[in-house]
Amino acid sequence: MAYTKPSPTSSPRISEFQMKEQMCSIGRRIWIKGFCAGNEGNHSYRIGENRFLCTPTGISKGDLKPDQICTVDGEGKQLAGKMKRTSEFLMHAAIYKARPDVNAVIHSHPPHATAFAIAGVELPTCIHPEAEVFLGPVKTAKYVTPGDKRLGESILPYVMDSNTILMGNHGVVCFHKDMEYAYYQLEIVDAYARILLLTKQLGSVNTLNGEEMVELVKLKERFGFGDPRMADAKKGQVACSTSDYMSRVSGDIGSKGRMSSNGGTCPVPQPSAIERAISSLAPAQYSDADVEQLVQTITDQIMATAG
Numbered sequence: 001m002a003y004t005k006p007s008p009t010s011s012p013r014i015s016e017f018q019m020k021e022q023m024c025s026i027g028r029r030i031w032i033k034g035f036c037a038g039n040e041g042n043h044s045y046r047i048g049e050n051r052f053l054c055t056p057t058g059i060s061k062g063d064l065k066p067d068q069i070c071t072v073d074g075e076g077k078q079l080a081g082k083m084k085r086t087s088e089f090l091m092h093a094a095i096y097k098a099r100p101d102v103n104a105v106i107h108s109h110p111p112h113a114t115a116f117a118i119a120g121v122e123l124p125t126c127i128h129p130e131a132e133v134f135l136g137p138v139k140t141a142k143y144v145t146p147g148d149k150r151l152g153e154s155i156l157p158y159v160m161d162s163n164t165i166l167m168g169n170h171g172v173v174c175f176h177k178d179m180e181y182a183y184y185q186l187e188i189v190d191a192y193a194r195i196l197l198l199t200k201q202l203g204s205v206n207t208l209n210g211e212e213m214v215e216l217v218k219l220k221e222r223f224g225f226g227d228p229r230m231a232d233a234k235k236g237q238v239a240c241s242t243s244d245y246m247s248r249v250s251g252d253i254g255s256k257g258r259m260s261s262n263g264g265t266c267p268v269p270q271p272s273a274i275e276r277a278i279s280s281l282a283p284a285q286y287s288d289a290d291v292e293q294l295v296q297t298i299t300d301q302i303m304a305t306a307g
């Protein structure tokens, strides 16, 4: 894995025009990756004490031009630009206000991560090292109508602990001191969500164990990344959040013994309601193998009848 220090591309030393060009280039990458359909999404850059660049409303992020980028203040008042600013800038403003270290905010609707935000399934931790290092624990904010002023309020409970937040039934917002890194987070959160969906299809999940997690969280300090679990990692323990996702995987595979949990941090899959019902009806002298055979036979019969 190639972990690198943040690049200097969005240092305040680059000109405002270069920042606008970088915003257009990020927009193109977002559109090519399929993270924003139609005119969805918006991103912004902090360029001064109370000055920000942001994308205009109603335009594809795949074809942005530097002269279409708007300049606004922290209240969202437009200071320059021929097009109207995005209606969601106030959410960006809430992040900039809460996090003086943040210089770039990107909001979009990457399909795999957004699927988790729609299903109401928290992204699990303790599974994938890239997700741990670049994202850490990712929370889901409650749904608010897109463009509404309350969008900022909905994400505020999570902005101090993470640079990536899922927005309930809506999408993702990523932020960082560096525009390029904010974009990396966007790609990584969607790639991670996609990997989780593919893993679910395969039917088993190996989790990282406690020692591996402590190592990863400590590694973040060396890269200059914060993590709310750092203090715990230094004490030698990191809490994992896997159950929400694991229950979906185990729901698919039942209790056939294919679930794997190296670190013992994920729950063992529970039998489905029908399997529990069949087990409770089985004669007392039946062994576990007999019960499993009985469950399989009855399930097969049910499936054959249903078919």
Ligand SMILES: [Zn+2]
Pocket: 040, 041, 107, 108, 109, 146, 170, 171
């Ligand atoms: Zn949106």
